Amino acid sequence: MTPATGARPADGGPVDWARVRDDFPLLQRQVNGKPLVYFDSANTGQKPAAVIEAVNDFYRQHNANVSRAVHTLGGEATELYESARRKLARFTNVRPEEVVLCSGTTFAINLVAYSWALPRLKAGDTILLTRMEHHANIVPWQLVAQRTGTRIEVVELLPDGSLDLDMLRAKMTADVKLLAVAHVSNVLGTVNPVREICREAHRHGIVTVVDGSQAMPHRPVDIAAIGCDFYALTGHKMCGPTGTGALWARRQHLEAMPPFIGGGEMIKEVRFDGTVFNDAPQKFEAGTPNIAGFAGLGAAVDYLDALGMANVEAREQALLAHLEEELAKIDGLRVYGTAPGKAAVVSFLVEGAHAHDLATLLDIEGVAIRSGQHCAHPLLQWFGIGTTCRASLAFYNTHGEIEAFVAALRKVRGLLG
Structure with missing residues (x-):
């Protein structure tokens, strides 16, 4: 079986990631009248049409x-x-x-x-x-x-x-x-x-x-x-x-x-x-x-x-680099976990804002991230914190979604003062 859209050529050439995204029906929907930005793949991954x-x-x-x-x-x-x-x-x-x-x-x-x-x-x-x-x-x-x-x-x-x-x-x-x-x-x-x-x-x-x-x-x-x-x-x-x-x-x-x-x-x-x-x-x-x-x-x-896991990893690393670059521009935002070669998971807090409040307001903007303890209480205790927000990426995400997420984050941060 190959991806439904033929996103990767039969000769093993470059993957057309825009066509890959089209394989995922749920990613086409809107949430609260806005295009869905799904950054919660560490929680559960979305399903391509072939699986459904x-x-x-x-x-x-x-x-x-x-x-x-x-x-x-x-x-x-x-x-x-x-x-x-x-x-x-x-x-x-x-x-x-x-x-x-x-x-x-x-x-x-x-x-x-x-x-x-x-x-x-x-x-x-x-x-x-x-x-x-x-x-x-x-x-x-x-x-x-x-x-x-x-x-x-x-x-x-x-x-x-x-x-x-x-x-x-x-x-x-x-x-x-x-x-x-x-x-x-x-x-x-x-x-x-x-x-x-x-x-x-x-x-x-x-x-x-x-x-x-x-x-x-x-x-x-x-x-x-x-x-x-x-x-x-x-x-x-x-x-x-x-x-x-x-x-x-x-x-x-x-x-x-x-x-x-x-x-x-x-x-x-x-x-x-x-x-x-x-x-x-x-x-x-x-x-x-x-x-x-x-x-x-x-x-x-x-x-x-069919996509090739090396291609998947490379795609996600490119998305992660973009996300980290954009988050670094936001004052008062702290990322937890900066080990070299890390996977495309970013846990963070914004000064003066509770993680659950951030996640709730981001949902109003159509952005789905995880907030909470992530089934890792001892880890968060080691950092001396109770909760974090977590944005987790997958190969079906886009650079445009990262920009939309950061814009929404800036907006809701302003609402929280």
Whole structure:
């Protein structure tokens, strides 16, 4: 599948980003009588027509359950579901049998927490986290620690929002059994050197979990090259439907881990005196999945693959440079997170204006940004603040939208005095 408008020539030439934007129906609407400026893609990505049509087509033409029926519809549904697994595997350079399909990163990390960590960790062991983690990569480990007596240690940041790698190396002591780290921060945009981090962790025998939610939509991701033990991703941030995602895990871990949830499809045989579980990854996929959603996720992977993730990253970096240049001209505006090579996420505050007030007034101007704590309370506490505004870009945004956003920001700032 190629982008619906043929925005990238078949010969792999330059992408026509204006035509790419036309692939996204929602971006054509108005909000409060003004053209929508959607700068909240770190929260959820917008969906191209190809994804919307794939979900619609599933329900119109193929709706049936997976892996349970020999009739035609059952076979078609199963193929759509399994093709999403194969596409994700190819997209990230791993094997399909190592990809567990699930509802998203939160489920994926909980799967690791309950199926890998809980049976193995004990009092005296340590879980290593970083200050910049999303709650989905903090709370599951706290729950494990409460039940096992495991300690949690935190790696802090440098003033620009980058990870203190010297502290990280120093904290890789013999008692550390697991390290969980974000590939890209959802608040700061910091891109962590996860390949180097995982390599160092493995020298110390530490199992690694990488939260890839904010990396997958915005840059090429080669999980095999990263060398982690587990990689979690979510579909709705990468132009796919909500309620979709995956966990990649090394085969030896999947084979050794017990099922997380029991039910249909994750079994080979059930008797009242015992059950024989299915092989991985199916043993972790109990019940009827979001089949239509995975049909859409497969279409989203096709769409991004056709654009080329290197092109996506370059486009977003150009937009980020423009946004940062314009924001630097606004007096009293402070940006949180200035690490070199950061992703296109800008968290900021304007002196004298509350984040929620700014976001509310910007919405009146047709501009959608996020305000709040961004599921990262410990990170904002480290900065000594309660909330920020966050403008997060995607390849479908434009330089004209950046100018409209900055103009709206200046206007609403004036209203707030």
